[in-house]
Amino acid sequence: MQIDLKRVIETVGKEKNIDRQLLVGALREAVLTAARKHFGDCVFETRFNEETEEIELIRYRTVVADSDLNNTSKQIPASEALAMDESLQVGDEIGEQLPTEQLGRIAAQAAKQSIVQKVMEAEKEKVVREFRDKKHQIVVGQVRRFDKADIIVDLGPTEGVLPVREQIPGEKYKIRDKVIAFVVDVKKSTRGPQVMLSRAHPELLIRLFEQEVTEISEGIVVIQSAARDPGSRSKIAVYSTEPSIDPVGACVGIKGARVQAIVQELRGEKIDIIPYDRDPARFVCNALAPSEPSKVIVNERLHIMEVVVPDEHLSLAIGKRGQNVRLAAQLTGWKVDIRSESKMRELVQEYKNVIAQIPALGEMRAEILVNEGYKDPADISRMDPRSLMKLLRLTQEEAEQVIQGATDLAASQASSNLEENSEEDLDEFHLGEPILDEDVTESEEAEAAIDDIVAKTRPQPLLDPEKVDVKSVPVDRLRYWMQLRGVAEQIAAVIHTAGFTDFNSVASSNVDEIAYKTGLPVKLSGKLHAETAKIIGN
Missing domain, CATH: 3.30.1480.10 (NusA, N-terminal domain)
Structure with a gap:
């Protein structure tokens, strides 16, 4: 040949x-x-x-x-x-x-x-290389066909897939309609390169601003973060590298021309442009606009911001179905808990009354601790003596006495809580089901509804209790945790998988922290805390 x-x-x-x-x-x-x-x-x-x-x-x-x-x-x-x-x-x-x-x-x-x-x-390899270079960028294509609810987009050398979950709710397309989308990923498959697209991704919002705002493409204005409720509302945080340039004004444009162009592309999605601040508390306050918080309590250890707003601003701060506070939490990366001023006054008084019971502390010092974000004796029992000395101007001996008193009081409270609920076993609680109190007033029910909305703004728990495999946990560790009254195998496996090593590690954590790490209901987490505290106290 x-x-x-x-x-x-x-x-x-x-x-x-x-x-x-x-x-x-x-x-x-x-x-x-x-x-x-x-x-x-x-x-x-x-x-x-x-x-x-x-x-x-x-x-x-x-x-x-x-x-x-x-x-x-x-x-x-x-x-x-x-x-x-x-x-x-x-x-x-x-x-x-x-x-x-x-x-x-x-x-x-x-x-x-x-x-x-x-x-x-x-x-195929050439197309993969080409679109890998476009990963996390914007591409423009035409609607070629529909695969059930998914949209197949003609991108020239290949096709892109716009899944229904990545589409803006309510958005409708016809064959040959223009599509602007964000490239989420590029994968190889037997049928050729697969380009995964999105119009719901927060990065699409960022890329559109980069295209529309010259100051952003030139690096004068920087986008810190973005959060979206696709098709409804979004928030974007910006700052300027030059003091003479207003970052928010640059993004809005003359008569709002720049931001309106993006709003139209996103089918009327409302966009809040937020000034970024390096101070996390100020950043969270900015992100909650248009509400105006009156006070912020920062919990660095649990990464929670407790934001207090005037009573008349409560619904504004939370937003429709919790949208405003949810977007603010996504934008800032902090868990955000919102309270009205009247509710906060009640809580603060409750915190002060409890903390004031610590020997050698008193009401004035209790108020200082509450204002610094300490809510119960368990919080104070974990304080470093030097921090307490500096905060309350105590001697080392006095600080150690206060911490010991807080430890004793926390153990006593945990024991009392356990006795009050002695008729209930831990395994009576079913994973994934809400725990409801029967006798609640209308105002308490309303407050609980608000709390439920706020709770949804927090990051998901680290674990899904129902997905923890009991077989993956050593038998000796299961037996250890099953010493707790009413703890069955599944809950024992959850506690171990969450990283708790012994009774003291649970007793020294607060209830919110236990719930966050395990994914267990707050009430059940409280019972775990009370049971372990009682054992440690004995």
Whole structure:
């Protein structure tokens, strides 16, 4: 077979924009396949001769004594080998070039199939590389067809998939409609490159601002973060690297032209442009706009902001179905708990009354601690004596007395709570079901509804209790936790998986922290805390 490789390379390489070495490799592989079919089970090698631009076929055989010859495909008799090269000896390997013309139609067909396959693979790889460079960027395409609720988008060299979960709710498309979307990921599949698109991703909002606002593309204005409720409302936090440039004004544009262009692209989604602040408390306050918080209590350890707002601003701060506070939490990365001023006054008084019971503390010092975010004796029992000395201007001995008093009071309260609920066992609570109190007033019910909305703004618990595998936990650890009254295997496995090592590690954590780590209901977490505190106290 005579292969006009130069013509093949020039034609296919030019038409398909395929690398020359890739085509040479495909032809070498095709000749190798054809040779094995034609000559049988031999040891072959193919080479590309740069001068003649032809594929050379080399067959390798081992020199054997004439009397030992039993496989002419892999062996050559010594008499024949010596005629070719007198220096050869039995056991040596000899390579001989075979004419490719003998391969004929078989090689030609194999070469054709191999080239077609390589071209297809190369085109797929080229598309993957191209769109990997566009990952996390915006692409523009046309609606080609629909796959149930998913939209298949024509992106030119390939197709993109816009799943229904990544579409803006209520958005409707027709065939050949223009689509602007964010590239979430690019994957290889048997059907070719798969480009996953999104119009609901917060990054789409960021990329649209980068396109629309010159100051952002030039690096003068920087987008810190973004949060979206697709199709309804979004928040974006910005700051300026130059004091003379107003970052919010730059994003809004003259008469709101810049932001309105983005609003139209997102089908009327309202956009709040928030000034970013390095102070987390101020940033959270800015993010809760248009409400105006009157006070913020920061809990660094649990990464929670307790925000107090005027009573008349409560619904504004929370937003419709909790939207405003939820977006603020996503934007800032903090768990946000909102309280009205009247409710906060009640809570503060409750906190003060409890903390004031600690020996040698008193009401004034209790008020200072509450204002600093300490809500119960358990919080104070974990304080570093030096921090307490500095905060209340105590001697080391006085600080240690206060901490010991707080520890004793926390254990006593936990024991009392346990006795009050002694008729209830821990395993009476079913994972995933809400725990409801029966006798509640309308105002308490309303407050509980608000609390429920606020709770949804917090990050998901670290664990899903129902998905914890009991079999993955050592038997001795299950038995350890099952010493607690009413704790069955599943809850024992959850406590262990959450990272608690012993009773003290649970007793020294507050109820919110236990609930966050385990995913268990708050009431159940409280019972765990009370039970372990009682054991430690004894």
